[in-house]
Amino acid sequence: MSCNPKACGADIALVGNPNTGKSCLFNQLTTADAIVSNYPGTTVEILEGKTAIDNKVMHVADLPGIYNLGSSSDDERAATDYIIEKKPGVIVNVVDAALLERNLYLTLQLLELEVPMVIALNFYEELEDNGISIDYNNLSALLGVPVVPIDALRGAGIDILVKTIDTIMQDSYKFDYYHLKYDDHIEKAIDKITEIIEEENIPKRTASINLIEEDDVEWGKAGHKEEVRKIIDELSKEHALNTEIARERHGQAALLAQKVMIQGKPKKHFKDFLDRFTTEPLTGGISLVFIMGLSFFSLFTIGNYLSDLMGKWFDLLIANPLNPLIKAIPSTALQTVLTWGLQGINAGLQIALPYIFIFYLVLGALEDTGYLPRMAYLLDRLMHKMHLHGNAIIPMMLGFGCSVPAVLATRILPNKKDRILTSILICMIPCSARTAVIFGAVGKFIGAGYALLIFGIVLSLIFAVGYILGRFLPGESTGLIMEMSEYRLPQLKNVWKKTWMRVKDFIWVAFPLIIIGSVVLGLLKVYGVLEIITKPFAPIISGWLMLPAIAGITLVYGILRKEMALELLFVLGGSSRLLNFMTPLQIFIFTLVVALYFPCVGTLAVLKHEFGWKKSLAISLFTIALAVAIGGFVGRLFLIMGVPNHGNQLI
């Protein structure tokens, strides 16, 4: 099957419910990188990669996880369109063996499309551990398509799956698609509509069923609207057609599952105990606090350790050998560019990289264990106080890494109000760049306790804003509906791959910006332009916030990337010891402002993309006002409490 992948889709497309291990299978099949995750909503984009079967290069596509073919969400629409329009050579329907009945709902829909397909029963070994087995040969006979048990995590059964795909590609598998029989009145309508419509890219019968289900995508294409609509309108006076069809599929799926599942005696498992322990009210609360505490503790200690290590190696390997060389350059301009550029790299390596790396490592591990949905469950009540639901906790957790993917992840929330409110709160959550500033400035020069105080202030502000704003934002909100995936031991390879992908992104985007920023700043300073620019902001920066004038200019740069505010402060101050040119109180206020003001340009762009200019500008202005107000206020509060604005210690 030779096909241009751009025009007609990949040779192999992976389709299945969320959390069935599709991305994991994708990683097993292909050489390309992909992110594997344990909660719904990550694979929003279609991932493509390559594999070799029988000495031929095959394109593999990983479609977003869906429960249903149709058009009720972006994910559903994307996956359905891909299957129907691009006609991939073979569809691999990835099915969670433990949830066979529910997964079969989608399978029944795929069968109706009569496309070449194979069912991959994933996590099959895990199921046998639970004392259940599936007669997959019988399942294959019943459905008329091949069924292969696999274990995508450990790589078992993949070779047989590949062989089966090859057989299908050679056109040597005889498909005998199982067709669902609906109630008589629906069958009659299907027959009538089938006579009217013309064959397009899906079987007529399936097209008729789609029309009866009133799937918007198909309506637009039916050129015989009137006649068809009459039949359906007549029928829908007496019947709720889409519910009846859905119920029929659920019923059939249950029957099929019953036929092939053989129930044995389930073994007691440690993960069942763990599941219980982490979701019971008391122990669940304790473990939540413990896990969060441990995450932040490791972020702080290991991050600090790596940061120091980076500094040492940078001095030893790069700064010390290069500095004399740079000094020998006759041109001042070139000298400035090189020294400041070098300082920028140093700042990036010391401040951002260590903390961001550790954060994504911890987050990746948490994602892969399946703990995040449990967090959503435990915090649902608390989130209600902010007029949100537990499901909002997942994008918010991502927000501790980077606001950009976090805002995109709000798509898993079912309505606009929740999405906007969560996005506003995400803009205030200390992302890893801001965490780097908090640890790298306050944590390092004043103390870990004060770094935590900043987190405390910011988190209480987030709570207050949610509490107040949630009341006034219009729109209704949908409650928590979330699947609890089983606990799984995270695979080091997967976590590492994921962390590397995310950190790589950071390096490619951030480092050029930091270097260019430092160079521009250096040139401005050397030629005396800097003072002129900072003057108009003096009343706010020096007056209200009590910060040195240079801090103001770095705040502007912080708009590009948050951690640049601190990095350039090092560069401008001429020292990576902040206390040389700032008081502890100033460092505290500066950090607080950086943590709160303006979402960076990346976030602004994604906010604009999701909600339009008006709302994204409103969010930006709101955060600036909040940051300036709170920064000055907390500063005054410290002064009143008798904290000096000089010396080397805060209290």
Added chain:
Amino acid sequence: MKKEDYLEELYKIQCRNNRVARVTELAHALKVSDSSVSEMIRRLQKEKLVTFERFGGISLTAAGIKEARKVIRKHQLLEVFFSKVLKIKTHSHEEAHLMEHVLSDAATDKLDSVLKKPKLCPDGNPIPEKNSEVVSLIQLSVKSKAEVIFVASKNKACLERLNSLGLVPQAKVRVVRKLSRGPLILNVKGSEIALGPDVCASIFVEKK
């Protein structure tokens, strides 16, 4: 139109569609005007048998569901009687419809035992049991089992999610875990789903 007819029809519409009902829908089914529906709904609302939001929709309350099931039980037992004992094939539905209002509770129970406690009516629909306990999901405690009656929500996104996860009428569920007043984790078809308290409050079930 009698109050029982409204409750019965409302129950049927909600079970069929798995959502709240609209005024026009009810009017169409009962062949009466929208305004008479509104009037009756207001009365039923006072008796706490239904809830009605102006732009939302009508739903039976747990008490309303109980009342409706009582009438439906009478209706279906009468139908069984007509078809099994009297061998009447035509008009049995209409006859049952007239008699369901006058049949006493005691006579219904007698009829039930004479017919040997049938489980299904001639159309194949399950006959509600006599003392079944109807509650919203949020009232269930850990480890209790139940069968979904319907989801009384008007929120489309919520309904679609629940439908695709298998929370449809007659689905069997079990509460796996629960935090004091919700959320809870529900076992549906072998998979575990966390549901917030507000979602749970809109799902009516029959305790098993």
